[in-house]
Amino acid sequence: MTSDHIPAERGREAWRVFLRNPLAVVGLAIIVVFALMVVIHPLLMTTLWAGEEDVYNPVTGYDAPLIQAEVVELVTDLSTQVSLVEARAGDITANIGDVVEIRVQPAPPSGNHWLGTDTFGRDVFSMLLAGAWPTFVVGLAAALVSAAVGILIAVSSATFRGKTDRLLSKVSDVLLLFPAPLAMIVLAGGTTTEFLTPLNFGLMYGMLAGGSTVAIVLRSHALATIERPFIDAARVSGAGGWQLAWRHLVPHMIPLAAATVLTSVVGAVVSHGFASWLAYSDELTNWGALMFVAVSFSSLQGVFPWNVFISGAVAISLFSAGFYLVSLGLKDAAFRGSDRGRPGGVRRARGRAPSVM
Amino acid sequence: MTRYVVNRVLSGLLTLFLFVTLLFFLVNLVVPGDFVSQFIMTAEDASALRERLGLDRPLWAQYVAWLGALAGLNLGTSFTGDSVWALIVQALPSTLLVLAVGLGLAFALGGWLGRFSGYRGRSVLSGSITFIAVVFLTAFPPALAFAMEHVARVSLGYGGQQEFGTLNEARWLDSGLSTSEVMWKMVLVLGATLVAVWAVEAAVRRLARRRVPRWPMLAVMVAVPYLVWKAMGLDAHALDLAGTMVLMVLGVLLLTFGDVLLVTRAAMDDVMLEDYVMAARARGLPERKVRDIHAARPALLPVLSRFTVSIPYFLTGLVILEAVFAGVGASSGFLGILEQIHGQPGLGTLIFNAVRTQNTPVIVGSLVVVGVLTLLLRIALDLTHAALDPRIRFGEAHD
Numbered sequence: 138m139t140s141d142h143i144p145a146e147r148g149r150e151a152w153r154v155f156l157r158n159p160l161a162v163v164g165l166a167i168i169v170v171f172a173l174m175v176v177i178h179p180l181l182m183t184t185l186w187a188g189e190e191d192v193y194n195p196v197t198g199y200d201a202p203l204i205q206a207e208v209v210e211l212v213t214d215l216s217t218q219v220s221l222v223e224a225r226a227g228d229i230t231a232n233i234g235d236v237v238e239i240r241v242q243p244a245p246p247s248g249n250h251w252l253g254t255d256t257f258g259r260d261v262f263s264m265l266l267a268g269a270w271p272t273f274v275v276g277l278a279a280a281l282v283s284a285a286v287g288i289l290i291a292v293s294s295a296t297f298r299g300k301t302d303r304l305l306s307k308v309s310d311v312l313l314l315f316p317a318p319l320a321m322i323v324l325a326g327g328t329t330t331e332f333l334t335p336l337n338f339g340l341m342y343g344m345l346a347g348g349s350t351v352a353i354v355l356r357s358h359a360l361a362t363i364e365r366p367f368i369d370a371a372r373v374s375g376a377g378g379w380q381l382a383w384r385h386l387v388p389h390m391i392p393l394a395a396a397t398v399l400t401s402v403v404g405a406v407v408s409h410g411f412a413s414w415l416a417y418s419d420e421l422t423n424w425g426a427l428m429f430v431a432v433s434f435s436s437l438q439g440v441f442p443w444n445v446f447i448s449g450a451v452a453i454s455l456f457s458a459g460f461y462l463v464s465l466g467l468k469d470a471a472f473r474g475s476d477r478g479r480p481g482g483v484r485r486a487r488g489r490a491p492s493v494m
Numbered sequence: 495m496t497r498y499v500v501n502r503v504l505s506g507l508l509t510l511f512l513f514v515t516l517l518f519f520l521v522n523l524v525v526p527g528d529f530v531s532q533f534i535m536t537a538e539d540a541s542a543l544r545e546r547l548g549l550d551r552p553l554w555a556q557y558v559a560w561l562g563a564l565a566g567l568n569l570g571t572s573f574t575g576d577s578v579w580a581l582i583v584q585a586l587p588s589t590l591l592v593l594a595v596g597l598g599l600a601f602a603l604g605g606w607l608g609r610f611s612g613y614r615g616r617s618v619l620s621g622s623i624t625f626i627a628v629v630f631l632t633a634f635p636p637a638l639a640f641a642m643e644h645v646a647r648v649s650l651g652y653g654g655q656q657e658f659g660t661l662n663e664a665r666w667l668d669s670g671l672s673t674s675e676v677m678w679k680m681v682l683v684l685g686a687t688l689v690a691v692w693a694v695e696a697a698v699r700r701l702a703r704r705r706v707p708r709w710p711m712l713a714v715m716v717a718v719p720y721l722v723w724k725a726m727g728l729d730a731h732a733l734d735l736a737g738t739m740v741l742m743v744l745g746v747l748l749l750t751f752g753d754v755l756l757v758t759r760a761a762m763d764d765v766m767l768e769d770y771v772m773a774a775r776a777r778g779l780p781e782r783k784v785r786d787i788h789a790a791r792p793a794l795l796p797v798l799s800r801f802t803v804s805i806p807y808f809l810t811g812l813v814i815l816e817a818v819f820a821g822v823g824a825s826s827g828f829l830g831i832l833e834q835i836h837g838q839p840g841l842g843t844l845i846f847n848a849v850r851t852q853n854t855p856v857i858v859g860s861l862v863v864v865g866v867l868t869l870l871l872r873i874a875l876d877l878t879h880a881a882l883d884p885r886i887r888f889g890e891a892h893d
Contacts, residue, residue: 160624307512313872314513314865316806319813319845323857326849350803357799403632404807411814414636415822415846428636450637457632465624468760 151392151470161466167459171269178266186263192249193260195267196421201240201258202247243431243442253444255427256434261445265452267422271335272406272456278339279346279405280460284398286344287351288390295359296382306356312349317342317401318408325412330419338409346401354397355390362389392467399464403457410453424449498880506873513865518560521858522553569859572848578859581844586863587677588840592739593812593867594684596746600808603747604754611755612762613785620759627752635811638748639818642741665730673838676731680723687718735838742819742837749811757800761793768792791882798879805871809864817842 155161186193192200246253252261290309294302321342325333333341362368363386371385412418413425416433420426431445535543544550551559563570569578607627611620630638666673691714695706723729765771766789774788775781819837841860848856 160621160628307509310509311512311516313803313806314509314868315517315861316810316864316868318807318810319864320861322810322814323845323849323861326846327852327857350806353803354800404810407632407634408810410634411636415850417849432636446637446640450634453634454629454632454637458628461628461632465628465756 155466155470158466158469160462161469164459164462164464164466167455168463171273171456171459174266174269175273178263178269181263181266193263195259195264198260198263199258200250200260201242201254202244204239204241205236243445245444252448255430255442255445257430261427261448264422264427264445265424265448268424268427268449268452269456271420271423272409272453274335275339275342275409276402276406276456276460278336279343280398280402282340282343283347283351283401284343284394286347287355287398288387288394290348290352291355291359291390292382292386294356295363295386296378305352309349309352309356312345313353315345315349317346317349318404318411320345321405321408322412322415322417325409326415326417333418335409335420335423338412339405342405342408343401346404347398351394351397351401355394358393359386359390362386392470396464396467399460399467402460406453406457406460410449424452495880499877502873502876502880506869510866510869513869514561514564514862515557517858517861517865518557521854522556564862569862570855572853572856574853578855581856582841582859582863583678584674585840585844587674587681588739588838589812589816589842590681591677591684592742592746592816592837592840593809594681596743596812597750597808599743599747600750601754604751605758607751608755608758609762609785609790612759613766613781613789624756624759627755629752630748631752633749635745635749635814636818638745639741639815642745642748646741665734669731671728671731673735676728677735677838679726679728680719680732680735683719683722683726687715687722690718691715739837742816745815745819746812749815750808753804753807754801757797757804758793761797761800762789765789765793795879795883798875798882802872802875805868805875809868809871813840813842813845813864815842816840817846822846 182190182193190198192198240258242254242258243256244250244254250260250262252265255261255264290305294305321338324341325338368381368385371381376385409423410425410428413420413423414429414432416426416429418426428446428449431442431449541550549556567579569582572578572581604627607623611617611623691711695711698704698706720729720732723732768789771784771789774784779788816837816839820839820843822843841863844856845860845864847853848860
């Protein structure tokens with residue numbers, strides 16, 4: 138069908154197919170929300186929270202609410218004092234019946250602090266917004282680099298065949314033995330944070346995952362595509378080698394590549410979060426670090442900061458889920474947008490339901 | 495088929511060799527300095543130590559020595575003095591058990607749900623199933639561990655002292671066995687049972703030309719190991735250990751079944767439109783047979799290939815979850831909520847603790863083991879694919 142070669146029309150049709158899938162739309166909405174978070178944080182800091190820098194700063198803010206509590210029991214035994222949660226009053230001159238003021242750290246959600254404050258009195262919502270940008274950097278860097286590396290390897294395999302294909306397949310096989318998420322977590326533990334910034338983390342993850350998982354998936358598609366008649370036609374008209382690959386093969390790889398690399402965003406974001414949760418990095422404003430603080434310093438008051446832990450975990454998961462859902466939608470759009478029903482294959486034209494809903 | 499198997503194994507060995515080489519050069523060339531340079535000592539002491547450790551030899555000589563050591567299963571000595579190989583042997587059985595049971599269940603559940611929901615086409619049910627699959631697939635492992643722990647403990651009373659989910663101290667002290675020893679025995683018995691069942695099934699299929707019914711086979715796969723353990727006097731210990739690992743296995747199941755489901759469903763969707771499915775229906779076969787035999791079996795082949803690239807994620811998820819359940823990265827606060835260590839320490843605990851203490855020999859040794867595990871899983875997938883694909887199975891005229 139000629140619609141194969143009219144990018145604009147294919148694009149519109151693909152977009153329409155994408156939108157027909159409710160889960161994909163949800164995924165897109167999630168990503169948009171997180172993108173807004175990136176933008177909103179500096180906005181809020183300069184408008185709504187201007188002048189309250191000391192309260193809402195995600196790293197150094199402090200605003201633990203003060204409450205009044207009545208002393209009901211005096212504990213004089215030192216070891217019991219240490220273990221009782223209520224012993225946080227700390228004022229040793231208080232008597233039973235006195236009312237003392239204590240700081241609530243962490244604090245549950247309130248009017249001023251929509252997600253409450255953490256053990257150090259910092260506003261959780263502000264920390265959550267601040268963590269969106271590093272996560273985007275990790276995710277997008279991983280996606281772009283793994284797409285580039287994967288497409289490069291797959292297209293080279295398909296165009297040049299023979300020894301090149303065997304060599305590149307071997308390379309992918311070897312790289313597969315380094316599981317990308319695990320290797321990156323180990324690397325994070327072994328290097329400093331100056332070296333392994335979110336950007337570098339994403340780039341290296343992308344190189345590892347792109348060379349292994351993405352390359353393997355794209356290679357079979359590339360090998361199938363290169364058999365198709367339009368490639369022969371291009372060869373007959375004189376295209377060869379790189380020109381053939383770049384002008385004719387690569388555009389056909391992009392939809393599947395887009396769908397595949399978005400799943401590696403999940404791996405990159407979750408492994409980055411886990412590495413921070415283990416305190417392998419000392420970044421202060423990412424969601425994993427948020428959860429690390431929640432876990433490590435909860436004993437300050439003996440109360441576990443659920444609001445912090447759950448916010449961080451949900452943020453990481455929701456962010457990855459958004460990209461994954463979009464990738465599901467893209468897989469549909471890649472192959473339903475034309476009358477090809479399958480990657481690289483010729484199928485009868487037929488109406489079909491989306492492959493995943 | 496035999497030729498294929500031989501080729502695949504040889505190719506795998508080559509890949510392993512290249513992997514180990516790459517690992518060696520990455521560790522030695524990328525990481526600045528060497529083992530000795532991290533210590534504060536005089537120059538003479540440093541060069542003496544280098545000479546004693548063999549670090550003054552040229553890199554290629556060290557590489558050859560490294561290869562030789564690997565062949566002898568000598569993975570070096572950890573900075574704490576134990577042999578790395580001994581540490582890994584101690585940690586491995588737990589990981590293998592969770593891998594076998596967890597992944598097996600994940601494939602069964604994900605495959606069944608994928609076939610079932612792919613068969614029906616678009617519907618609210620299949621959409622919800624996808625949604626749930628994605629939720630678990632992208633869950634943050636420590637949070638998942640938390641949630642499971644909370645539910646199990648609070649709602650089901652799991653894991654208190656003397657209850658299901660904790661090791662019975664007295665029993666273990668009396669018998670003087672270590673958890674690791676017992677787990678290795680469990681692994682070996684389980685493995686032998688699987689091989690035996692597979693061999694019997696293949697023999698029956700070829701000689702008697704019938705299929706072994708599925709449920710009896712499963713019952714045998716569960717009953718035989720238990721009976722063998724009973725004969726070895728280990729059944730109580732095995733059940734004890736199994737009780738502690740339930741949450742871990744469940745966690746691995748939840749993390750992995752989503753991927754299996756979605757891939758299987760996508761393949762089913764492709765196959766459902768094939769003419770032979772319509773023909774099977776037209777012949778009057780019940781829908782279940784159409785779905786499970788005529789549609790699912792051809793769909794299985796590309797699915798197996800696709801799982802090759804999921805292996806890293808499955809393994810990493812397993813390793814991370816196992817580490818979290820065993821208490822890695824937990825401070826008193828987290829432990830306060832977890833309330834006790836669950837599962838048995840395995841490869842994940844080993845790796846992450848080693849990273850924290852910068853125990854390089856253990857890290858490198860563990861990465862080698864992870865690489866070997868990945869390779870074995872990959873070869874298993876390829877061989878299963880070859881066994882199911884008649885083009886490969888009957889490719890050669892006569893074996």
